Amino acid sequence: MSKPTELVQLTAPPLPYFLECGHTVYQPGDEHPNRRNIGIFDWIVVESGTLFIGEAVQAWSLGAGQSLLLLPDRHHYAVKPCEEPTSFYWLHFHTVCAWQQLPAEEADHRYPDADEHYGRFLASPYSLQLPKAWDLPSPDQTFRLFRQLLDSLGERQSRAFWIRQQRFEELLHAMDLRQLESHASPVVVVAEKAEAYIKNNYRSELNSGQMAGALHYHYNYITRCMKQVYGMTPNDYLLHYRLEQAKLLLLKTEWPIADIAVYIGFNSTPYFSNRFALKNGCSPRAFRKQYIVTE
Secondary structure, eight states: OOSOSEEEEEEESSOOEEEEEEEEEEOTTOOOOOEEOOSSEEEEEEEESOEEEEETTEEEEEOTTEEEEEOTTSEEEESSOOSSOEEEEEEEEEOSSOEEEEEGGGOOOOOTTHHHHHHHHSSOOEEEEEESEEEOSSHHHHHHHHHHHHHGGGSOHHHHHHHHHHHHHHHHHHHOGGGSGGGOOHHHHHHHHHHHHHHHHTTSOOOHHHHHHHHTSOHHHHHHHHHHHHSSOHHHHHHHHHHHHHHHHHHHOOOOHHHHHHHTTOSOHHHHHHHHHHHHSSOHHHHHHTTOOOO
């Protein structure tokens, strides 16, 4: 096992959340239980020995420093009993967002429903790409985080809750292949740079030449990348982001509508109001009125 051939892709926020973990030692003859549709993700990390495990029609021989992510809706089983003492960590987690397993070469970060996701979670979507089966790049660090998770089981719940979630998120971060340059997609890199540029400059008059010069890519290429990743052109994303900032200002300030329009980069208040209404189904004034408390 070397470079991952399959990925489990999860959308966030919200991030997956920790449920429980443990450390198990199998003796020769012991084997993984036969389970089906357990409803949660089961991540296994082998510390020593070899674990022979299958899921659906796939089978693996996991050695020291290797991991496997078992899916909630599949059949998990032992391929054969252990032949030597085998030590491994396991961790259960869950997510309420969409996920899918796919070949590594088909991985993408397209968000055709980015507006819907933003409307539900008030944040732009992010796609975690977790390797299905993997040679851990830093097994000692992974084992250390698992030991800290296990140590937290003896803590008071008010303290243990935060320790577990923090350590779990560290493990997720280390697993996310998007953090590794060797797995980074050039299309995604360009799209994310363009997104950051727009967010940092949305109040200004942005044009294609400025963006191309700042990012050092041809504007047509930037557009293709953003369209592929976010389902929006740079201009579409700029409008989307400006209107989301307008909603925040309508809720957090008493500024006049015209002042908000100017602040977020619109030269025309009627045009701002029109675009806001098209996106949100009501005028800026009506949107604000929904949240005003009257005596």
